[in-house]
Amino acid sequence: MKIVRFLILVILFSQICFTGFSQFKKNAVVGEIAGKSFSFFGLEYERYLTERFRLGTGIGIGSKEQLVYGNGDTFDRYNYSVPVYGVYAWSLKKHHAISEFGFTIKGAAGPGTKATFNEFFPYVSYGYEFKSESFVFRIPFYLCYVGSNDYLPAVIPWLGVSFGLAF
Numbered sequence: 001m002k003i004v005r006f007l008i009l010v011i012l013f014s015q016i017c018f019t020g021f022s023q024f025k026k027n028a029v030v031g032e033i034a035g036k037s038f039s040f041f042g043l044e045y046e047r048y049l050t051e052r053f054r055l056g057t058g059i060g061i062g063s064k065e066q067l068v069y070g071n072g073d074t075f076d077r078y079n080y081s082v083p084v085y086g087v088y089a090w091s092l093k094k095h096h097a098i099s100e101f102g103f104t105i106k107g108a109a110g111p112g113t114k115a116t117f118n119e120f121f122p123y124v125s126y127g128y129e130f131k132s133e134s135f136v137f138r139i140p141f142y143l144c145y146v147g148s149n150d151y152l153p154a155v156i157p158w159l160g161v162s163f164g165l166a167f
Contacts, residue, residue, distance in 0.1 A: 028136055030056070030164030036083040036123060036142065038104055039063075044083065044164075052089045057082065060104070067110070077110040082117075094132060100125040100140055121146055125160075136164045 028046040035042055037060025044058030062079030085102025106119040127140030144156050 025134065025166035028054070028056075028164050028166045030058075030136060030162050032160055032162040034158060035140070035160035035162055036085060036100065036102065036104060036125070037081045038106065038121065038144075039081055042081070042083065046087065046164075051092055054087045055085070056087065057084045062106075075111050077108050079106065079108050080115075081106045089129065089131075095128070095130055098125075098127055098129045098138060098140065100127075100142075104144075131166070134166050136162070136166055138162045 026048045028048070030044045030046060032042045032044065034040065037044075037058060039060030039062045042058055042060035044056050046054045046056035048054045060081035060083065062081060065077045065079065066074050067077055068074050081104050083102060083104040085100055088099045090097040090099070101124050103120060103122045105117045106121070107115055107117040109115040121144050123142050123144040125140040125142040127138055129136065129138040131137075138161075140160050140162070142158050142160060144158075145154060146152055146156055148154050
C-alpha cells in the first residue's frame with residue numbers, strides 16, 4: 001500500500017514538474033462575432049490550465065428591446081448572455097484544431113427589475129485556431145441544442161469568428 005501511495009505521489013510530482021513550470025501564456029481575452037454567446041458580439045476571458053486545455057467565461061452583448069407597459073408607457077429591456085466553456089487544442093503547433101464544449105445562459109434586465117436568467121443552451125464545437133505568441137484567432141463550427149419547438153430544429157449549426165490577445 002505504501003508503494004502505491006509513493007508511486008501516485010511520484011507521478012503527480014512529475015506531472016507538475018513537466019507542465020506546471022512551462023513558459024506559455026496563461027490568460028487570454030477573446031472577442032467573438034456570432035460565437036458561443038449567441039450574440040452579435042461577445043467578450044470572453046480564458047485561463048489556460050495546461051498548454052492544451054483552457055476554461056473560459058464571458059458576456060455576450062445582446063439586443064435592446066422596447067416593450068410597452070399596460071398603461072402605454074415604454075421601457076427598454078437589455079438582453080445578454082453568459083457562456084461558460086472549456087477548450088481543448090489538439091496540437092501545440094501554431095495552426096491546430098480545437099474542440100469547445102460548454103453552455104450559455106441567456107438573460108434580460110430592465111428598469112426597476114433584477115437581472116434574470118431564463119434560457120440554458122448546451123453546445124459543442126470543432127474548428128481551426130491560430131495561436132501565436134500573443135495573438136489568438138479561431139473559426140469554430142458550433143452545434144447548439146435548443147430543444148424542440150415550432151420554429152427551429154432541436155440542434156442549430158452556425159459558424160463563428162474569434163480573435164484575441166494572450167498574456
